Amino acid sequence: AQTVTQSQPEMSVQEAETVTLSCTYDTSESDYYLFWYKQPPSRQMILVIRQEAYKQQNATENRFSVNFQKAAKSFSLKISDSQLGDAAMYFCALVEQGGSEKLVFGKGTKLTVNP
Amino acid sequence: KAGVTQTPRYLIKTRGQQVTLSCSPISGHRSVSWYQQTPGQGLQFLFEYFSETQRNKGNFPGRFSGRQFSNSRSEMNVSTLELGDSALYLCASSGSGRRTDTQYFGPGTRLTVL
Numbered sequence: 001a002q003t004v005t006q007s008q009p010e011m012s013v014q015e016a017e018t019v020t021l022s023c024t025y026d027t028s029e030s031d032y033y034l035f036w037y038k039q040p041p042s043r044q045m046i047l048v049i050r051q052e053a054y055k056q057q058n059a060t061e062n063r064f065s066v067n068f069q070k071a072a073k074s075f076s077l078k079i080s081d082s083q084l085g086d087a088a089m090y091f092c093a094l095v096e097q098g099g100s101e102k103l104v105f106g107k108g109t110k111l112t113v114n115p
Numbered sequence: 116k117a118g119v120t121q122t123p124r125y126l127i128k129t130r131g132q133q134v135t136l137s138c139s140p141i142s143g144h145r146s147v148s149w150y151q152q153t154p155g156q157g158l159q160f161l162f163e164y165f166s167e168t169q170r171n172k173g174n175f176p177g178r179f180s181g182r183q184f185s186n187s188r189s190e191m192n193v194s195t196l197e198l199g200d201s202a203l204y205l206c207a208s209s210g211s212g213r214r215t216d217t218q219y220f221g222p223g224t225r226l227t228v229l
Contacts, residue, residue, distance in 0.1 A: 033215045045205060045220035052215075091158065095215050102171055103148070103207075103218060105158040 002027040004094050006106035013082045014114050020067075021077045021109045023092030031097035036066070036077045039108075040088040048090070051075065079111075087113045117142065119208050119221035127227045133194040136224045140187050140208030146170075147189040148218060149181060152203040161204075164189055193226075201228045 003026045013019035025034070036048040051059045051068050058066050063083075067076045079086055092106040120139045128134050140147050149161040160173040164183035181191040187208075193200055203225050207218035 035217070037220075042222070043203065044222045045207075047217055047219070050217055097215055102160045102163075102173070104160070107157045 002029075002032075002094050002096055002104050004092050004104050004106040006090075006092055006109050008109045009107070010110045010112070012112040012114060013079070015082055015084060017082055018078060018080045019082055019111065021079075021090050021092075021111065023075045023077070023106055025073050025075060025092070025094050027073070027094060027096055029096040033095050033097070034066075034068070034075045035093040035095075035103075036064070036075075037091045037093060037105075038086075038088045039091065040085075045091075049077065082113050084113050084115065087111055119206060119219055121204075121206050121221040121224050123224060124222065125225045125227075127229060128196050129229050130196055130198060132196050133192060134196060134226060135190055135192045136204055136206075136226070138189045138191075138206030138208075138221060140189070140206075141210075141219055144208035144210050144219075145187050146209045146216070147183055147187065148207045148209075149189070149191050150205045150207065151175075152205055152223070153201075158205070161191065196228045198228050200226065202226060 005024045032053045034051045038046045038048045049061045049064050063080045065078045089108045091108045095103045122137045146165045148163040150158050152158045163171040167183045178194045183189045203223045205223045206221045209216035209218045
């Protein structure tokens with residue numbers, strides 16, 4: 001069964017600084033997709049970024065980028081120029097193309113942005 | 116397009132009662148998934164429906180059930196509520212039905228069981 005591990009329950013960053021959130025995963029499939037979701041205090045889960053495992057190029061979305069290391073099964077999220085609105089729970093998630101085909105989430109990292 | 120909507124947003128029930136939650140997916144989306152979110156267990160997959168058929172199911176007791184209508188709207192039902200069922204229930208929809216599609220989440224229904 002696939003698993004997703006976020007080893008940092010909480011992180012903090014100063015406004016305008018850069019922060020990296022860690023995620024490791026385990027899967028027996030070679031074809032899968034990885035996601036970072038953001039859940040602000042309002043509770044609406046929002047997609048931040050998506051990475052297809054077959055793509056070697058790291059996905060980027062404005063100030064958000066990932067460092068995808070397939071061999072190490074690592075998928076970290078970098079937030080540049082952090083803003084107060086980035087404060088939220090961040091969840092790493094995995095879905096396999098084959099296998100169980102369920103979206104499996106990590107426990108989340110609570111990000112605080114200090115002014 | 117309007118996003119995923121869930122009703123009601125908040126519910127308070129007592130043990131032993133049953134509850135029905137509703138989810139309307141993004142227009143054109145045919146897949147609806149349900150998740151339970153609790154502080155202890157995190158986000159756990161309940162089930163997924165596609166074209167009115169349950170396509171996948173998580174490890175939850177039979178008290179948790181769901182269905183999907185022809186317009187892709189989905190409901191989930193929890194019977195004989197227990198205190199441990201208190202949680203945020205999230206619904207997510209995706210477009211073409213491939214399981215690797217991005218899922219778009221609703222705001223959730225906060226269920227409190229007293």
